[in-house]
Amino acid sequence: QKEVEQDPGPLSVPEGAIVSLNCTYSNSAFQYFMWYRQYSRKGPELLMYTYSSGNKEDGRFTAQVDKSSKYISLFIRDSQPSDSATYLCALIQGAQKLVFGQGTRLTINP
Amino acid sequence: EAGVTQFPSHSVIEKGQTVTLRCDPISGHDNLYWYRRVMGKEIKFLLHFVKESKQDESGMPNNRFLAERTGGTYSTLKVQPAELEDSGVYFCASSPRADSTLTGELFFGEGSRLTVL
Numbered sequence: 091q092k093e094v095e096q097d098p099g100p101l102s103v104p105e106g107a108i109v110s111l112n113c114t115y116s117n118s119a120f121q122y123f124m125w126y127r128q129y130s131r132k133g134p135e136l137l138m139y140t141y142s143s144g145n146k147e148d149g150r151f152t153a154q155v156d157k158s159s160k161y162i163s164l165f166i167r168d169s170q171p172s173d174s175a176t177y178l179c180a181l182i183q184g185a186q187k188l189v190f191g192q193g194t195r196l197t198i199n200p
Numbered sequence: 201e202a203g204v205t206q207f208p209s210h211s212v213i214e215k216g217q218t219v220t221l222r223c224d225p226i227s228g229h230d231n232l233y234w235y236r237r238v239m240g241k242e243i244k245f246l247l248h249f250v251k252e253s254k255q256d257e258s259g260m261p262n263n264r265f266l267a268e269r270t271g272g273t274y275s276t277l278k279v280q281p282a283e284l285e286d287s288g289v290y291f292c293a294s295s296p297r298a299d300s301t302l303t304g305e306l307f308f309g310e311g312s313r314l315t316v317l
Contacts, residue, residue, distance in 0.1 A: 094242070122302055133204070133291055133308030134243070178243065186231070186301050187256065190243040 093117055096179055096191030105200050109166040113179035113191045116160065120189075122182040123155050125164045127175045128193065134178055138164070169198045202226065204294050204309035212315045218280040221312045225274070225294030231255075232275050233295075233306075234267060238288035246290075249275060250298065282316045289313050 096113045103109055111125075122141055126134035140146045143157045154163040162179055179191040205224045213219050225232045234246040246265070247257040251272035260267070264283070269275040279286055289311040300306055 092242070096242075124304075131310065133293075133310045135308065136304045136306065139302075139304050182301055184256075186233070186248055186298055187245045187259075188235070188243075188301065188306075189245070192242045 091116055093189050094179060094181060094191040097194055098192045100195040100197060102197040102199060103169060105169060105171060105198055107169050107198075109164075109169050109173070109196060109198075111164040111166075111177050111179075111194050111196070113162045114160055115162070115181055117181075117183075118157070118160065120181040120183070123153070123162050124180040124182070124188070125151075125153055126178040126180055126190075128178060129175045137177075171198045171200050174198050204292055204307050206290075206292050206309040206312045208312055209310065210313040210315070212317065213282055214317050215284055216281045218278065219282055219314060221277045221279075221290050221314070223275045223277070223292030223294075223309060225292070226296075226307060229294035229296050229307075230272065231295040231298055231300065232269060233293040234275070234277055235291040235293065235308075236288050237291070237311075238285065241288075243291065246277075255298075279314070282314075284316050287314055287316045 094115045124139040125137045127137045128134045138153045146153045150167045152165040176193040178193040180188045207222045232249040237243040245259040248255045249269045266278045291311045293308045295306045
């Protein structure tokens, strides 16, 4: 069983739609939860991170963690074509090692 | 300020050949990481340097892979001999401190794409 499960998609939505991206994980010891965005032929860049359970909002993006269900989500409101990318959830093992989900390829259609 | 740079951006080699990938971290970053994404799989951790020392190499797949960071500056990852399953994208990342991953101060390069034929 993978430590982090993420539906690879692809996911295609119209501009302005609300996007929901999700991951589940198996190890309850994980405490830090990250979302990375990766544009084509680029490296991952950090979008948001949260510690433990709860919500965190940054502009059009909201990250949500439910530790009881081992479930993390990223919501994108008013989605834009520039949001088209692969979104990767990642959990931190120890203090330094990232454990990634497979990534969801998202396309926002104008 | 320059970001993490990786070279080459793409390398095509035949099975059995040797390839060396290079990573130049952000200046002043003591922590350097190698990650790899093979086709259809998730990005996976390979190893972590603190300056010139290997802090964690638990993700290195086998002894065909050799990573070095002489002088604590740039790092190289050599694959010798390369096998078909080594094809993928190799990412390097750097951070100023060991706990920087927790605070989001971890920066990735654009990756080196390796194709083994």
